[in-house]
Amino acid sequence: MMRALAGPVCVCVVSLCFTVKSLAAAPSAGAAGAAGAAGTAGTAGTSRQVPAERYAGVVANETVTDAGNDFFRLFASAWSERPLSSRFTISIHERRSARWGNGIWIEYAQRRIFQASLPLLHAGIRQLSAQAAAIVYARVMDAEVGRLLFREPDLGSDEL
Numbered sequence: 771m772m773r774a775l776a777g778p779v780c781v782c783v784v785s786l787c788f789t790v791k792s793l794a795a796a797p798s799a800g801a802a803g804a805a806g807a808a809g810t811a812g813t814a815g816t817s818r819q820v821p822a823e824r825y826a827g828v829v830a831n832e833t834v835t836d837a838g839n840d841f842f843r844l845f846a847s848a849w850s851e852r853p854l855s856s857r858f859t860i861s862i863h864e865r866r867s868a869r870w871g872n873g874i875w876i877e878y879a880q881r882r883i884f885q886a887s888l889p890l891l892h893a894g895i896r897q898l899s900a901q902a903a904a905i906v907y908a909r910v911m912d913a914e915v916g917r918l919l920f921r922e923p924d925l926g927s928d929e930l
Contacts, residue, residue, distance in 0.1 A: 827856035837888050838864035840895050848903035883909040
């Protein structure tokens with residue numbers, strides 16, 4: 771049985787972490803529960819719709835250092851405060867480099883929409899994560915507006 775959770779939740783699987791803003795409450799049990807989970811009408815005449823994208827609102831964590839995890843935690847909290855942020859799935863990646871410092875980037879729909887080097891101080895990471903949340907939100911919204919406005923029958927949805 772699943773229940774609604776308040777606030778961001780981090781679920782770790784192997785080395786990949788997901789932050790889920792909220793989980794929908796599932797029916798308790800029985801045939802109505804199985805029918806509700808499948809998105810069809812239950813025996814009592816009630817129906818439950820399955821969301822179009824099951825994993826909307828997931829922030830995937832692919833960072834490897836403590837500074838990267840701090841960035842992820844601060845970014846996820848700033849991201850969850852944005853309106854409609856629970857509709858989009860993004861991933862945060864980190865690459866260590868002795869020469870250039872730790873690089874971090876954020877992807878949406880297999881496209882890199884933000885890239886920066888992590889600062890050494892925690893105060894700098896806090897400021898960068900707040901700025902990144904604002905920039906990523908604006909770029910995700912621009913990408914969604916472009917996707918909704920421009921239709922080209924000869925191109926796929928990710929080729930524009």
